[in-house]
Amino acid sequence: MESIVRNDLHPAFSMRGITKMFGTVLANDSVDFEVLPGEIHALLGENGSGKSTLMNVLSGIYRPDDGQIEVYGELKEFRSPGDAIDSGIGMIHQHYKLAEAMTATENIVAGMKKPPKNSGKKDDVLRTDILRYASRSPAKTQQKIIEFSSRFGIEFDPSIPAGQLSVSQKQSVEIIKVLLRGASILILDEPTAVLTPQEAKKLFSVLRKMAAQGCAIVFISHKLNEIMALCDRVTVLRKGQSIETCTVSEIDAYDLVEKMVGRKINLSINKPDPDPERRVCLDVKGLTYSDSKSVPKLDNLSFTTYYGEILGVAGLAGGGQKELCESIAGIIRPQQGDILVDNERIAGLSPRDITQKGVAMCFIPEDRLGMGLVASMGIEENILLKEYALTKGPLIRMKDATTKAEQIINELEIKTPGLKHPVRMLSGGNIQKVILGREIHLNPKLMIAAYAVRGLDIHSSYTIYNLLNEQKQKNVSVLYIGEDLDVLIDLCDRIMVLCQGKNMGIVDASSTTKEEIGQMMSGTTLEELKRGVSYV
């Protein structure tokens, strides 16, 4: 990609010597960071290295203990996110905060400020217009918003309630929202963690258009291929310190990882052979489920998993993966079909009975914290969540949980100041390791890992792949639901492709290709592929 970095420009913003402490945790340690207008600049670092903190400082949410911020050459001191947005800095957080019942338009207009007269910014007229129409003519407001969005190639229907938008559309709404408040510096904190690869591609083209129009963009991601494809420069953080800023075209992914972790690490998945006995663990027969609005989610789905094997599940977002997991774990009740583990029926049992039958699930929802963890409790009490029910008597056993928590913290290298430290204060990746560690420690027969590496840094992702492989070698049957096709192919033994709740076929990972899986994901069955028929 052509580089648009020009050195004669003033930086859009520059942060110097930023230091931020949380209690005893040094989240940012004298960090320097600057981004030029028209540049897409990646911020890379392991989980807990202080990326979000740094950006929260820039967007006025936290105040730094030390250091200074200059925006377009002017020294600034932000006391609230409002101050930052007035200086043109807008942040898109990983968890969107839209009023679900209000339409996209209402969400965008709410909180918009009238631009100061003669501020000279180019979209002032448009913003004044939108505000003027807002109360009187929703249709005209929407028209204006659509016009504005199309400039960046963003498409969504501004008249529907935000609650009904898909994750990627919500993200678009958030982007438009900050742009319309006059942001010319845009911070995106892991915007692609919850997007499908297709949606991510769309987002990239939007970001490129914005950069071409002079916006400065900070892009946080753990996916190196995205950084290589999208960004101009990259700044690496390690343990709260800024290590280096490099031009992307002059560096390769391996160097980046080394800078990030501080030493060479092995980034290959070492795939052990599956158990040749092929004993059936999970047997799903004709599973059919429609949600409360009678939208079909699972359609006559049948498959089996074997002990000592990893079965991958690929599919577009909303293809029934979540419902499949929840049916197996007993959280929802499919209308038809049967689920057997070791030839024993588990369909219809309570989630707890299913856990007792040896089924563990690690499902990382889009908002990470929403399910599976209790935000204000510490790690040990979160470890208890699944286990407390398995012990006898009416009392909880804190001692066991404490020992286990310590063990999990060591094994998965979870960064926390203490066992009782509320998990909501951990960094995103560390939060996730807590869930995974807990489920693995249940010693299950069947381990469901859904989106287990969502938001994890590369190093931790590989730790998790290795953990899953260890489970496989212990003869656990692993069901891995993922989005990254490369990883699915490298990690799994077989891959099942879902499309609208149907099983499109199960392919052998050693002989399949990404293209084949891609075609199946969009609705061609394996048999049709073999016969040479294709609808796409």
Next chain:
Amino acid sequence: MFRITKKESFTKAEAIIYRLFGFSVGIIFSGIIIAALGYPVFKTFISLAEGSFGSSIAIRNTISFLIPLSVTALGLSIAFKMRYWNIGGEGQILMGATAAMGVSMVLPSGMPGPLMMLSMLVAGFIGGSIWALIPGFFRINMKTNETLFTLMMNYLAICFVQYLYFELWRDPAKKGFPGIQDIPFRARIPYVSGISLAILAPLIIVLVVYFLIKKTKLGYEIRVVGESEPTAHYAGMNVKKIMFVGVMLSGGIVGVAGAVKLMGSTGTLSSSLGGGAGFTAIVIAWLANLSAPMIVLVSFLIAALEQGAQFIQVRMGVPAAVADIVKGLILMSVLGSEFMLRYKILFGVHTASKKLEERASVDPTMQDSDPESEVVEDSI
């Protein structure tokens, strides 16, 4: 412009200093008012203290105030931990007392006292929990708003007791005056060296509640449900059952407060038996941050103030309104210090408290909503 931010943490010493400071500010302000109204400041405060702890009668009265307040607040705190807003304490107190009263009327009068008292306590528990479970049932199964429902149940309970008072349980021996007979003497909680054994109720219940919440599976479940129902569901908890049991315990303990009040002090049932304890207890529970031991402490403070305020009316001839102001000011200042302890207010850029950690900020004048800023209730 200013903004309020939640503090990351505070030390024990800070906590004590802030609270003492708040208390002193309250004393100073009410002192100014007392002086302005022409009463001797020093003497008034001495009387205030005398009224709450100065004599054995004073202490006894303070304790008798403390008992229903703390027991009720302990009961309510269980529901609050589940984010179930039980505002129906007053009604549950009354219905607990009513059930205990009813039992005392049907039990054979020759029954041994302790057995009779035990049956009345159990009846009080059942009465309170049934009254709490009526709105609870609708909340759990139909997602009705429990705040309104429990609130209305208070008025229903008052009307019901009035009906008993004037009609159904009217005591013919009262020669035409309305009223319900006294409970048998042997059902009254005895005094040991001047102190009512009813004090055992909060002492036992605080241990029970503390143990329940911290050490039992049920208590753990209650905390998880309060934090996030989806998580509880994912973990395989039966949320409905937990809520049901939680509400039952909450109402039951509040009901016991009613029974204890009946057996320990009033001796008979009337619609004023609750005396507003059901509402004051809500404040106490939150002031104590839903921590069981703190609830007893806060109840003690409030009971002492209440008692002292009544005493200065009698002793110093201070009008009731002024006594209320004194009480209110002290309470407000303590509440205020609690707020200052947990939050800090930032005015300029250079705040003295820059060292203290802020973690999320809330700006009242800001239109922007950002996900990092939380105005979450304190973690429990």
